[in-house]
Each structure stands twice: as structure tokens, then as C-alpha cells.
Amino acid sequence: MATVVERERKYSGDEGFRLPDLAGCGGVETVSDATTLDLDAVYWDTADLRLARSAFALRRRTGGHDAGWHLKVGAAGGARTEHQFPAGPDDQEPPAELAALYRAAARGAAVAPAARVRTRRRERRLLDRDGRTLAEVAEDSVESEDLVSGVRQAWHEVEVELVEGDEALLDAVADRLRGAGARPVPVSKSHRALGDRLAAIRPAAPDPAVAPVLDYLTAQRDALIGNHPAALGGDEDAVHDMRVATRRLRSTLRTFRGLWDRRESAALRAELRWLGGHLGAVRDTQVLAARLADAVHAEPDELVLGPVAARIAERFAADLASALDELRAALGTDRYPALLARLDALVEGPTARPVDERWVTRRVRRAVTRADRRLDRALTGAGGPARDVALHEARRATKAARYAVEVRAPAGGKPAGKLVTRLKDLQDVLGARQDSVVTRETLRRQALRAYAAGENTFTYGILHARQAGVAERDLPVLLRARDRARKRKVRRWLKR
Structure with missing residues (x-):
């Protein structure tokens, strides 16, 4: 072909x-x-x-x-x-x-x-x-x-x-x-x-108050379908875009869950979590493999002792092949088109209740407030691994807030657009920190494998230390990104 x-x-x-x-x-x-x-x-x-x-x-x-x-x-x-x-x-x-x-x-x-x-x-x-x-x-x-x-x-x-x-x-x-x-x-x-x-057969126009929510869901459903062919081949961009679409769908269904039958909405979110898990296994492997390959390449030759690059490449090639096989199997099941059919019924059918624009805006505001509280608790709580877990949860809440704001961004004008950008910046900083946590754990396990094989583990320790340093240096960047996302001028429209 x-x-x-x-x-x-x-x-x-x-x-x-x-x-x-x-x-x-x-x-x-x-x-x-x-x-x-x-x-x-x-x-x-x-x-x-x-x-x-x-x-x-x-x-x-x-x-x-x-x-x-x-x-x-x-x-x-x-x-x-x-x-x-x-x-x-x-x-x-x-x-x-x-x-x-x-x-x-x-x-x-x-x-x-x-x-x-x-x-x-x-x-x-x-x-x-x-x-x-x-x-x-x-x-x-x-x-x-x-x-x-x-x-x-x-x-x-x-x-x-x-x-x-x-x-x-x-x-x-x-x-x-x-x-x-x-x-x-x-x-x-x-x-x-x-x-x-x-x-x-064109669906009837939805109520203007809920149209932004349904339009957003429809765009994410279409992203799933449009990227399906390339994702089957393991295309990195397609897998990424499908995974993001599942996240946006799940988050939007949760943020605005009062619009639909609660049981059906929850069941559909569970199916999207299943699909996102298979997409995430592929995408996380792709990203982590590239991240570690770049980290090894950046080290001076005298600090790379043993077949570090080769071992990392071998490990992730096998992991990626397995994850791709499982993704293709999932996309080939009857469960996947059934998920899409349920999503069609939800976005193209009537909502369970009438709402106005203020109801939609209140849901957006709640998502933003929830993200603020999660981040504040993470930054003021205990340090160490507990903080890493709390910051990861704050990142997920920030992502949900960003997706909620994206729903209302066309009506929110320039301030809403700025808030989307600043929430994304904050999400990226939190994501970089979480990437550091995952990378360190991967390096630790890889070092144990190397030790068991009688190979030198020095370079894995160097890379682990550098990742820990990145996490600490990111804290001031995180605080600045948080403050920019909370400026009054980009949030004023949420109080209307």
C-alpha cells in the first residue's frame, strides 16, 4: 500500500x-x-x-x-x-x-x-x-x-x-x-x-448555551477518527493527538457532566480511559526513549561508561513494539467503534437538561478554582515523593482547567485566550517536573538491570542526578508560571 x-x-x-x-x-x-x-x-x-x-x-x-x-x-x-x-x-x-x-x-x-x-x-x-x-x-x-x-x-x-x-x-x-x-x-x-x-442527516443545531461544549466535544471526536489511520502505523504525532483528544473528551464530560445522563457519561469516560491507556503506553514510551537518548548524547564521552545508549535503545524498542501491538489490538476490537458510537449519540443527541451560559461559565470557573487549590496544597505540603505525587495531581487539574477554558475561549475573547496560554505554560512546567520523576525511576530500574548483567552503572547515576537537579531548578519557574496564570486581567471574564 x-x-x-x-x-x-x-x-x-x-x-x-x-x-x-x-x-x-x-x-x-x-x-x-x-x-x-x-x-x-x-x-x-x-x-x-x-x-x-x-x-x-x-x-x-x-x-x-x-x-x-x-x-x-x-x-x-x-x-x-x-x-x-x-x-x-x-x-x-x-x-x-x-x-x-x-x-x-x-x-x-x-x-x-x-x-x-x-x-x-x-x-x-x-x-x-x-x-x-x-x-x-x-x-x-x-x-x-x-x-x-x-x-x-x-x-x-x-x-x-x-x-x-x-x-x-x-x-x-x-x-x-x-x-x-x-x-x-x-x-x-x-x-x-x-x-x-x-x-x-445533518444533526439539528444545539441550544446556543451548550453549543460551545458540544462543538468542543465534536472536534475531539473528529480528532480521534482523523488520526486513527496514522496511529495504527505508530506515527508519533497521530498517537499524541489521539491521546490528547481522549483527555479532552474525558475532562469535558466530567466538567460539564450535568448536561447528560450521569451513568452514561461516567461509562463513556471509563471507555475513554481504556483507550487513552493504550495510547499513553505508546506515547510515553516514544517520549521517554527520545528523552533518554538525548540525555546520553549530551554527556561527554568520558562520562558514558558501558553500552548505555545501546541498552536504552534495546529496552525501549521492545517496549514500543509491545505497546504498539496492544494499541492495534485495541483499535481492532468491537469495543472501540462502540465507544465512538456512544460518543456520537452524546454529542449529536439532545442534552438531559436545559442550561444557560452562566451555568457553563460556572463550571469553567470551578475547574480553574479546583486547579488553584490542588497546586497550592502541593506547594505548601510535605516535600519529597509526596510532593511529587501532589504536583502530578495539580498538573492533571491544571490540564482540566485549561480544557474547560478552551470550551469558552471563543466567547471569552482575548483574556480567555491568554488564560489558555498561561494555563498551558503552567501545565508544561508541571509536566517537565513529572517527566523528571518518571525518568529518574526509569534510570534507577535500568541501572539495576545493568548491575545484574555485570555492566558499569556509573552513567545511570550521573543521569539520575542531573534529572533531580532539573526538578529543583524548575521550582522558581513553576512559581512564576503560577502567578502569571492567576493575574486578574486574564480571569476577570470568569466572574461574569
Whole structure:
């Protein structure tokens, strides 16, 4: 299976629109002659169009340079990841490799042909002075049919896709096309083909008071689904983003738990904790492995005694492989799509009670106050390991406060945005301290293994001492971050 990142923009024009000369746009020296292609694509989706609603597009296409099965992830108009798989002449179902990637978007449901799109394409290449292809420009005459409703459409559009060019080239081409009367098209061909059915199943608009909460939850659910394909491959950013999404979902469901049935909300938080545990095992291993590798590399050669770097690499490679296997197994269970389906019901259905904006703001204020109290207790309580535990709890409360403020940030204006930033800064300082605690314990265990193997443990002691020193030096930084997060001017809006 091949995976490519597609960066393209789409445009349409009125009757009589003509493609302007694009030479001179963003380093374009010449434009090639047109090549005509006939493309025939059948798009597959669930009965309730969950793939399209999740910004996924699954198709089997004939014609063109890359005929076969394609799975596109991401909304039209931005960077989209496309997974390509060869198609056999008698294929009746999408290949299992692709099915694993869209399983979350489909909520585990079966997919079937949903729309057919036929395209007569006139394609030109935009070349620089060295003959490199910077981008491809396609003039498309499109005919579509919704295979369920029978609705047919026909339209023309222009598609500009980067090859070796950059965003500046796309901007320059956009200016030239707009000058000729073209308009940006915000949706893909498959979305346009399915437009009537998509509009018919769009959830009703929520009450304005709770809309910010539901919008926030929806964005985190979509982050889970959108990062699922890359996380299966162990992509660090995707695993991180999915883990953050689970944390934000859990925290928001807890902060605003009065909006839903308490039992269902608590059960969903427990399922998110299960998923977050598998994501965290992978992500923590990735982060700690990089942290220790950097720490060893930073030491002078004369202080690195024995195969320290090799032993650390071996240990974390095995741990990461095991954690990834367990994550993939979890994402392949029925439990995972069931979790997503329950989340759909919660964010797309009615809330259990009517509330006003003041109710939402009070919940945000409580989360911030709770974080303040946790941090104050941690800083004034006992030192040593007990303080480390208390500061870790304060970090978790600060994170919950930040997520709560993020819900109301659009309405809170600039002060709310500043409070989000300052809570994040405070969270990062507390996180660095907790990282030091975890790293020291890992080094202690690694030193015990080295000792048992008859290896020199000197370097592990050096690294342990340096991590302890970092924790102590961070205390003044922590106090400054706390004070900045508590400034009256960034919190005044919470008292409205």
C-alpha cells in the first residue's frame, strides 16, 4: 500500500470560464500541453454516510495514473493523506488493509457503493525553468450519480495539485484563477455527489448555551477518527493527538457532566480511559526513549561508561513494539467503534437538561478554582515523593482547567485566550517536573538491570542526578508560571 500527502485546491467558474495562462505564477516557466483522461470512480460509504461525515473518502477508480482503491483522509481544500492499494479485476470488497484504516470512521459498520463519479479530465503540468513539475492543473467535466437516491449532477471544476511546488505557488495560481472569474470550491467531488443525503442527516443545531461544549466535544471526536489511520502505523504525532483528544473528551464530560445522563457519561469516560491507556503506553514510551537518548548524547564521552545508549535503545524498542501491538489490538476490537458510537449519540443527541451560559461559565470557573487549590496544597505540603505525587495531581487539574477554558475561549475573547496560554505554560512546567520523576525511576530500574548483567552503572547515576537537579531548578519557574496564570486581567471574564 502506498501513502501520499495530497495538497490541492479546487475551483469552479461561471459558464464560459476559460483557464488563464498560468506561466509566471510562483516560479512557473512553462505549461505543458493538455493530456485527456477518463476517470470512473465508485465511492463507498456506510448507510448513514459516516465516512463522508468524518472527512474520509473511499473509492475504487479506473483510469488515470493511479487506478485502484484509494482512501482519502482530510477535508477538501487542505492537505489530505491518500492511501492507495491496487485493485484486482474481480474485487467485490475494499481490501482489508484499507478497511482497518477507515474502521473508526465507519464505526465498524459495513460499507457499500454510495455514489459514482465520472470525470473527463484535461491535465496540464506547471514546469519551472529546469523542467521540474511544480503542480498539475486539471480541468474536470464531472457527472455524478447518488447510487441510493438516484440524484444526478453535472458540473465543471478546476483542480490544482502540488507536485514539487509549495504553498506560495498555490497562492499565486489562486490569484490568477480568481482574476479570471474562478471561485474556490469547499467540497470534494464525492461530497457534492452525496450532498442531498448529507444535508438530510445533518444533526439539528444545539441550544446556543451548550453549543460551545458540544462543538468542543465534536472536534475531539473528529480528532480521534482523523488520526486513527496514522496511529495504527505508530506515527508519533497521530498517537499524541489521539491521546490528547481522549483527555479532552474525558475532562469535558466530567466538567460539564450535568448536561447528560450521569451513568452514561461516567461509562463513556471509563471507555475513554481504556483507550487513552493504550495510547499513553505508546506515547510515553516514544517520549521517554527520545528523552533518554538525548540525555546520553549530551554527556561527554568520558562520562558514558558501558553500552548505555545501546541498552536504552534495546529496552525501549521492545517496549514500543509491545505497546504498539496492544494499541492495534485495541483499535481492532468491537469495543472501540462502540465507544465512538456512544460518543456520537452524546454529542449529536439532545442534552438531559436545559442550561444557560452562566451555568457553563460556572463550571469553567470551578475547574480553574479546583486547579488553584490542588497546586497550592502541593506547594505548601510535605516535600519529597509526596510532593511529587501532589504536583502530578495539580498538573492533571491544571490540564482540566485549561480544557474547560478552551470550551469558552471563543466567547471569552482575548483574556480567555491568554488564560489558555498561561494555563498551558503552567501545565508544561508541571509536566517537565513529572517527566523528571518518571525518568529518574526509569534510570534507577535500568541501572539495576545493568548491575545484574555485570555492566558499569556509573552513567545511570550521573543521569539520575542531573534529572533531580532539573526538578529543583524548575521550582522558581513553576512559581512564576503560577502567578502569571492567576493575574486578574486574564480571569476577570470568569466572574461574569
